[in-house]
Amino acid sequence: MSSRPVRTLLRAASHRALLKEKFPWTLSPLVVGAPMRVFSGPELAISIYRAGGLGFIGPGIKAANIIIDLEEVQSQLLKENSPNSKSAELLPVGVGFQVWNGDLEKAVIAVSKYRPCAVWLFAPRSGQSDLVSWIIRLREASFNTSIWVQVGTLKEALDVASNTVAPPDVLVIQGAEAGGHGRASDGIGLITLLPEISDALESIEINNAAKSIPLIGAGGIADGRGAVAALGLGASGVALGTRFLASTEARINESYQTEIIRATDGASTTGRTQLYNHLRGTFGWPEEFSPRGLLNQSWTDYKAGVPFDELKKLHDEAVKEGGNSAWGPNGRTATYASASVGLIREVQDAEIIVRKLREDIISITKSLEMSIN
Numbered sequence: 001m002s003s004r005p006v007r008t009l010l011r012a013a014s015h016r017a018l019l020k021e022k023f024p025w026t027l028s029p030l031v032v033g034a035p036m037r038v039f040s041g042p043e044l045a046i047s048i049y050r051a052g053g054l055g056f057i058g059p060g061i062k063a064a065n066i067i068i069d070l071e072e073v074q075s076q077l078l079k080e081n082s083p084n085s086k087s088a089e090l091l092p093v094g095v096g097f098q099v100w101n102g103d104l105e106k107a108v109i110a111v112s113k114y115r116p117c118a119v120w121l122f123a124p125r126s127g128q129s130d131l132v133s134w135i136i137r138l139r140e141a142s143f144n145t146s147i148w149v150q151v152g153t154l155k156e157a158l159d160v161a162s163n164t165v166a167p168p169d170v171l172v173i174q175g176a177e178a179g180g181h182g183r184a185s186d187g188i189g190l191i192t193l194l195p196e197i198s199d200a201l202e203s204i205e206i207n208n209a210a211k212s213i214p215l216i217g218a219g220g221i222a223d224g225r226g227a228v229a230a231l232g233l234g235a236s237g238v239a240l241g242t243r244f245l246a247s248t249e250a251r252i253n254e255s256y257q258t259e260i261i262r263a264t265d266g267a268s269t270t271g272r273t274q275l276y277n278h279l280r281g282t283f284g285w286p287e288e289f290s291p292r293g294l295l296n297q298s299w300t301d302y303k304a305g306v307p308f309d310e311l312k313k314l315h316d317e318a319v320k321e322g323g324n325s326a327w328g329p330n331g332r333t334a335t336y337a338s339a340s341v342g343l344i345r346e347v348q349d350a351e352i353i354v355r356k357l358r359e360d361i362i363s364i365t366k367s368l369e370m371s372i373n
């Protein structure tokens with residue numbers, strides 16, 4: 001009988017075949033562009049699709065923006081006469097929704113009209129009931145659309161995977177390194193989180209269908225090295241967020257993007273705090289979640305005891321001014337980013353990022369095979 005780690009990898013390999021069947025234009029291993037709120041738009045998702053990956057569009061500032069974005073994808077692909085753009089088929093891009101504050105009715109309209117190939121759900125309020133309603137309604141809206149749920153703890157993964165009423169098709173396992181929102185206080189690195197979840201799903205305690213749920217690794221993956229590590233942990237594919245903030249197609253302010261390229265030492269220069277949500281006027285995130293970003297002057301002042309009202313005033317002035325007043329070490333606004341910032345050194349086209357990632361995965365795997373005996 002093979003060891004648990006070997007069984008994990010065999011299962012991940014069979015799940016890769018499932019993903020390839022479900023998303024036939026993709027190359028294996030699947031490279032995914034995460035649905036970053038506002039930053040991941042149609043242009044980014046289409047470029048990732050063209051490179052044989054799966055790009056997700058993130059939630060917009062308004063719930064209705066997803067309809068505008070999907071319309072844009074559809075018309076762009078029709079213009080190019082893409083084989084996947086015919087109305088009877090699924091759109092070869094995904095869409096992401098935040099469950100805690102998402103508008104389910106608008107999501108249902110968008111998904112039933114445009115039929116994206118996948119929907120990515122994240123951050124329900126505690127308990128499963130919100131998430132279950134979303135999964136049931138979205139499946140009714142487009143039966144062949146694959147339902148992905150992003151989780152950050154073993155408990156979350158088991159709760160979601162063992163739900164027989166509304167099982168997910170794919171689980172995205174988000175390690176604590178991830179940029180943007182993730183688990184606030186019970187997050188843990190991908191290197192332990194992913195294999196533990198994989199083992200637990202294989203266990204007989206869980207329903208049989210859970211064994212066939214592919215796992216996608218996310219959090220801190222910025223190049224081929226991180227991707228190979230995630231595949232070695234039992235992921236069937238990898239999802240990247242922050243790396244695509246440094247793509248030409250990201251919907252991002254230039255000064256923010258410059259900061260992603262400049263910053264290093266994510267261990268000491270990034271952190272999770274609700275401060276930046278609050279400075280931007282966003283309240284109400286479930287307490288289990290908190291965003292990782294670059295820590296700047298607002299954080300330094302907050303730690304030094306400057307009252308929130310004063311921080312908010314300075315923040316709003318800096319945002320109005322833009323550039324280095326808003327982003328950068330002396331900046332004051334949210335610069336959500338991964339612990340992987342030190343690995344991201346240049347802005348590139350998303351197609352190049354995806355193709356290079358895959359080339360590096362292949363080279364690294366070959367080199368490991370040759371050097372370990």
Ligand SMILES: Cc1cc2nc3c(=O)[nH]c(=O)nc-3n(C[C@H](O)[C@H](O)[C@H](O)COP(=O)(O)O)c2cc1C
Binds near residue numbers: 039177338
């Ligand atoms: C700027 C930014 C915004 C994000 N917004 C969302 C979001 O709206 N919904 C979501 O499910 N995940 C969001 N994420 C998290 C990603 O889904 C993913 O877990 C993360 O980017 C992976 O880690 P990485 O940034 O190290 O690649 C965001 C991440 C970043 C960096």
